[in-house]
Amino acid sequence: xxxxxxxxxxxxxxxxxxxxxxxxxxxxxxxxxxxxxxxxxxxxxxxxxxxxxxxxxxxxxxxxxxxxxxxxxxxxxxxxxxxxxxxxxxxxxxxxxxxxxxxxxxxxxxxxxxxxxxxxxxxxxxxxxxxxxxxxxxxxxxxxxxxxxxxxxxxxxxxxxxxxxxxxxxxxxxxxxxxxxxxxxxxxxxxxxxxxxxxxxxxxxxxxxxxxxxxxxxxxxxxxxxxxxxxxxxxxxxxxxxxxxxxxxxxxxxxxxxxxxxxxxxxxxxxxxxxxxxxxxxxxxxxxxxxxxxxxxxxxxxxxxxxxxxxxxxxxxxxxxxxxxxxxxxxxxxxxxxxxxxxxxxxxxxxxxxxxxxxxxxxxxxxxxxxxxxxxxxxxxxxxxxxxx
Ligand SMILES: Cc1ncc(COP(=O)(O)O)c(C=O)c1O
Numbered sequence: 589x590x591x592x593x594x595x596x597x598x599x600x601x602x603x604x605x606x607x608x609x610x611x612x613x614x615x616x617x618x619x620x621x622x623x624x625x626x627x628x629x630x631x632x633x634x635x636x637x638x639x640x641x642x643x644x645x646x647x648x649x650x651x652x653x654x655x656x657x658x659x660x661x662x663x664x665x666x667x668x669x670x671x672x673x674x675x676x677x678x679x680x681x682x683x684x685x686x687x688x689x690x691x692x693x694x695x696x697x698x699x700x701x702x703x704x705x706x707x708x709x710x711x712x713x714x715x716x717x718x719x720x721x722x723x724x725x726x727x728x729x730x731x732x733x734x735x736x737x738x739x740x741x742x743x744x745x746x747x748x749x750x751x752x753x754x755x756x757x758x759x760x761x762x763x764x765x766x767x768x769x770x771x772x773x774x775x776x777x778x779x780x781x782x783x784x785x786x787x788x789x790x791x792x793x794x795x796x797x798x799x800x801x802x803x804x805x806x807x808x809x810x811x812x813x814x815x816x817x818x819x820x821x822x823x824x825x826x827x828x829x830x831x832x833x834x835x836x837x838x839x840x841x842x843x844x845x846x847x848x849x850x851x852x853x854x855x856x857x858x859x860x861x862x863x864x865x866x867x868x869x870x871x872x873x874x875x876x877x878x879x880x881x882x883x884x885x886x887x888x889x890x891x892x893x894x895x896x897x898x899x900x901x902x903x904x905x906x907x908x909x910x911x912x913x914x915x916x917x918x919x920x921x922x923x924x925x926x927x928x929x930x931x932x933x934x935x936x937x938x939x940x941x942x943x944x945x946x947x948x949x950x951x952x953x954x955x956x957x958x959x960x961x962x963x964x965x966x967x968x969x970x971x972x973x974x975x976x977x
Pocket of ligand 1: 687688689690691714761796798823824825826832836
């Protein structure tokens with residue numbers, strides 16, 4: 589009954605959602621407290637000022653409040669977002685409000701990438717990147733990082749072709765936790781510049797910045813707009829404000845790209861993809877928030893707890909430089925068997941195959957401490973088994 593494409597998704601991917609559904613099933617059977625679900629990138633619970641901003645936004649009244657609006661969103665919200673970007677020359681014309689970062693990336697792809705084009709990504713990658721490209725009939729070409737999770741510039745250079753329309757990065761990275769540094773951004777920008785000149789076609793750099801406010805010192809976010817003109821940024825409030833279900837984010841265009849033709853392209857993409865415009869109440873809630881800053885401390889604490897526990901368990905894990913995930917080598921050769929054994933103990937993690945590296949496992953650490961402790965108890969039990977086996 590369902591399409592061949594949908595069926596292929598069921599068998600090929602969807603690991604994150606699959607684990608999420610398993611979590612729901614286990615919770616229904618055993619109760620919330622008995623299940624440790626660290627498989628989905630669920631942010632911490634939104635705090636009261638955010639709930640209050642949504643209440644205030646729901647009460648906003650003016651002519652057309654509940655009607656259609658310009659596809660790119662309310663002008664005053666775009667202006668506020670432009671201020672938040674804080675890059676010289678970025679104003680409301682450089683911002684399009686979107687249904688989360690997901691929509692920001694998909695509308696950018698539709699606007700700048702043609703069917704048959706290639707989009708170079710980095711492995712490990714957020715699994716949806718492949719879907720976003722495939723549904724635009726573009727080819728996603730993931731290039732593995734170096735062992736230290738930094739960009740492999742030589743391999744990226746070798747992957748660029750006359751068909752390359754875009755490079756899609758994510759920093760801080762889900763799942764690896766890597767934050768791009770200056771050498772990586774500078775090196776990549778120079779390479780894209782040279783490639784663009786050689787082929788007479790500008791390669792677009794799309795940077796997914798969903799976790800931009802979640803970089804842990806001494807690591808810090810660097811602005812890709814400073815390095816390469818032909819760049820766009822995909823941002824959202826899903827994670828840092830804890831409002832993933834409200835579907836609100838935005839796309840930032842480098843000022844050199846903020847042309848009437850781009851605006852028309854973006855609006856057309858929003859209509860074609862069926863988002864039409866970002867949800868009105870969520871847009872307005874942003875206006876009711878005095879600040880978009882966040883308190884990183886609860887995340888940083890959990891990052892530390894998770895990384896310390898991983899080391900104590902003898903796991904081969906990279907210290908997360910940003911984001912909300914711990915990325916570690918499976919202590920068992922058979923990663924899926926390891927994931928299954930954990931699931932029998934009602935601990936859900938996501939196998940690295942979902943992100944393009946079957947040897948690894950992803951754990952989301954934005955969870956209550958007790959759940960993190962329970963997860964590492966189960967992991968230690970299994971790694972102990974492996975040692976004694
Ligand atoms: C790297 C990355 N990009 C995009 C998204 C989607 O974000 P949004 O909820 O804003 O669409 C996620 C969500 O987990 C993510 O991890």
